[in-house]
Amino acid sequence: MIQARHLTKRYGATTAVDAVDFTVEPGRVTGFLGPNGAGKSTTMRMILGLDAPTSGSVTVNGHAYADTGAPLREIGALLDADAVHPGRTARDHLRWLAVSNRIPQRRVDEVIGLVGLEKVAGRRVGAYSLGMGQRLGIAAALLGDPGTVVLDEPVNGLDPEGIRWVRELARQLAAEGRTVFVSSHLMSEMALMADHLIVIGRGTILADTSMTDFMAHHAASHVRLRSPQSREVAALLSGRGFAVTELDDEVRVIGADAAAVGELVCSHGLLLHELTLVRSSLEDAFMTLTAEAVEYHSTEGVAA
Amino acid sequence: MSTLAPPRGLITARPGFGSILHAEWVKLRTVRSTWWTLMALVVVGAGLTTLICALNAEWLASPEADESPGSFITFGMMLAPAAAVVLGVLTVTAEYGSGMIRSSFAAVPSRARVFTAKAVLLAAVLFVVGTATALLGYVGGNAFLEAEGIGVGLEGDVLRSMFGSGLYLAGLGVLAVAVGFLVRHTAGAVTILLTALFVLPTMVMLVPGETGQWINKLLPSNTGGSIAAPVMFNPNLLDPWVGFAVFLAEVAVVVALAGVMLRRRDA
Numbered sequence: 110m111i112q113a114r115h116l117t118k119r120y121g122a123t124t125a126v127d128a129v130d131f132t133v134e135p136g137r138v139t140g141f142l143g144p145n146g147a148g149k150s151t152t153m154r155m156i157l158g159l160d161a162p163t164s165g166s167v168t169v170n171g172h173a174y175a176d177t178g179a180p181l182r183e184i185g186a187l188l189d190a191d192a193v194h195p196g197r198t199a200r201d202h203l204r205w206l207a208v209s210n211r212i213p214q215r216r217v218d219e220v221i222g223l224v225g226l227e228k229v230a231g232r233r234v235g236a237y238s239l240g241m242g243q244r245l246g247i248a249a250a251l252l253g254d255p256g257t258v259v260l261d262e263p264v265n266g267l268d269p270e271g272i273r274w275v276r277e278l279a280r281q282l283a284a285e286g287r288t289v290f291v292s293s294h295l296m297s298e299m300a301l302m303a304d305h306l307i308v309i310g311r312g313t314i315l316a317d318t319s320m321t322d323f324m325a326h327h328a329a330s331h332v333r334l335r336s337p338q339s340r341e342v343a344a345l346l347s348g349r350g351f352a353v354t355e356l357d358d359e360v361r362v363i364g365a366d367a368a369a370v371g372e373l374v375c376s377h378g379l380l381l382h383e384l385t386l387v388r389s390s391l392e393d394a395f396m397t398l399t400a401e402a403v404e405y406h407s408t409e410g411v412a413a
Numbered sequence: 414m415s416t417l418a419p420p421r422g423l424i425t426a427r428p429g430f431g432s433i434l435h436a437e438w439v440k441l442r443t444v445r446s447t448w449w450t451l452m453a454l455v456v457v458g459a460g461l462t463t464l465i466c467a468l469n470a471e472w473l474a475s476p477e478a479d480e481s482p483g484s485f486i487t488f489g490m491m492l493a494p495a496a497a498v499v500l501g502v503l504t505v506t507a508e509y510g511s512g513m514i515r516s517s518f519a520a521v522p523s524r525a526r527v528f529t530a531k532a533v534l535l536a537a538v539l540f541v542v543g544t545a546t547a548l549l550g551y552v553g554g555n556a557f558l559e560a561e562g563i564g565v566g567l568e569g570d571v572l573r574s575m576f577g578s579g580l581y582l583a584g585l586g587v588l589a590v591a592v593g594f595l596v597r598h599t600a601g602a603v604t605i606l607l608t609a610l611f612v613l614p615t616m617v618m619l620v621p622g623e624t625g626q627w628i629n630k631l632l633p634s635n636t637g638g639s640i641a642a643p644v645m646f647n648p649n650l651l652d653p654w655v656g657f658a659v660f661l662a663e664v665a666v667v668v669a670l671a672g673v674m675l676r677r678r679d680a
């Protein structure tokens with residue numbers, strides 16, 4: 110279990126993580142979702158005691174990371190940067206990690222097999238592809254057979270088969286009762302992997318909810334209407350208790366049944382040019398949620 | 414995919430310092446740069462000594478020689494500090510450069526233990542390699558001196574300069590580890606150390622009077638270097654053992670500073 114209490118990290122004028130509170134429970138995959146620069150990696154580094162919180166605290170199984178006996182046996186982590194010397198082979202990297210925490214050497218070959226690196230374990234890591242590097246990082250995280258696993262963007266650089274493998278691994282680890290904390294920028298990925306979702310934007314927690322609840326609340330659909338008599342249509346529908354928003358050239362009815370809306374408008378003899386049921390995807394829901402909190406907006410269009 | 418054992422959640426005992434030292438040893442021997450640097454140290458330290466002795470033996474044996482043969486028997490060891498410093502720096506800065514330092518501190522959260530393990534390991538390796546290299550240079554160089562009838566015995570100051578070379582390089586290794594943790598960049602740390610060891614001594618000569626003399630006495634290349642020299646060229650320097658004690662104090666100051674900073678800064 111991981112618990113953050115008013116966890117705050119400032120780098121000079123930048124507040125990377127702003128007084129966040131959350132708990133990552135065992136036995137389920139908790140997704141940590143946020144756009145670039147939201148503070149995911151910073152939070153994970155603080156969990157591992159690598160960066161010191163400016164204020165607040167974060168604990169693993171009720172104690173600070175540094176108070177762990179053999180940390181790799183309690184919590185395994187894949188960090189965003191490679192965290193591996195390019196001149197060393199994968200096997201040697203895992204070997205020194207194992208020695209440092211008194212993990213039996215046979216475990217090194219076990220995790221190499223687990224992530225499918227048998228053929229290349231004797232090669233220098235510098236020659237690895239992005240995906241192979243990720244697999245090595247995951248092998249290192251699992252080396253001590255830890256009860257808590259923290260993965261910072263594990264699917265980064267993986268091919269579809271690799272992505273599926275990580276997803277299944279995360280689910281399996283959680284099913285075994287472990288605490289699994291996985292970060293990503295991709296809502297679609299989280300939807301497939303996570304049971305619980307913590308959304309972070311600009312260092313603050315925007316949502317902390319089960320995946321099912323998140324879908325029910327945020328993946329809302331609406332009915333889009335276009336009509337030459339849009340004012341009348343809007344008045345009619347809001348008079349009947351529908352949640353109506355009038356935009357420039359369309360009327361939006363949120364959480365309504367398209368057929369019911371169409372029939373009602375028609376029965377009042379009003380003209381309709383378009384009637385569409387618009388389902389907003391989870392990705393849209395995530396975008397909406399983090400719109401204000403996005404650190405780096407891309408500039409629309411191409412300069413003339 | 415094989416299955417994993419269910420998590421135990423039990424917290425095992427903290428690994429002893431021996432495990433951490435062993436892990437650092439695995440790290441040190443599994444990168445090529447270690448072997449390249451040590452090879453450079455041996456080749457320069459022993460090879461250059463032999464070469465210089467071979468080239469100068471005849472002149473040293475002649476009546477016009479105004480230097481003692483003993484001062485040539487560790488000639489190559491004057492450059493060995495460069496290799497020692499690079500090795501010490503790399504064990505730290507290569508980790509910062511690649512991001513591996515985070516793996517290191519995640520595996521061993523006590524930064525003081527990581528620092529100590531690196532320092533102890535470097536000191537041990539450099540003492541052994543440094544002393545062996547000095548002896549190798551002695552054997553090679555003395556063969557040429559003996560051929561001219563001016564061989565030096567492996568005793569007294571000459572013997573002291575052999576393991577003194579090991580001690581000096583060991584101290585430099587610890588200093589380099591500390592500077593590596595302070596600076597975190599290979600080029601920066603190496604430049605600082607090479608400047609301190611090889612450039613400052615010539616610049617200090619421009620400082621006049623007693624001030625200059627004292628600064629010269631206290632430069633690490635002189636405080637630490639004297640113990641590695643069989644013959645004292647400069648009467649103004651501290652005695653070898655006194656100098657070495659001062660050198661250790663200087664190293665300790667940098668180590669303390671690096672230790673404090675390491676605790677304070679983010680990894």
Ligand SMILES: Nc1ncnc2c1ncn2[C@@H]1O[C@H](COP(=O)(O)OP(=O)(O)OP(=O)(O)O)[C@@H](O)[C@H]1O
Pocket residue numbers: 120123124125143144145146147148149150151152189294404
């Ligand atoms: N060491 C540092 N020094 C200064 N600023 C930092 C440092 N680390 C992170 N930041 C800043 O903190 C903020 C959060 O960064 P962080 O890397 O935690 O985001 P993230 O959610 O992991 O983003 P990404 O999805 O791009 O990996 C950013 O504004 C970043 O520039």
Ligand SMILES: [Mg+2]
Pocket residue numbers: 149150151189261
């Ligand atoms: Mg990140």
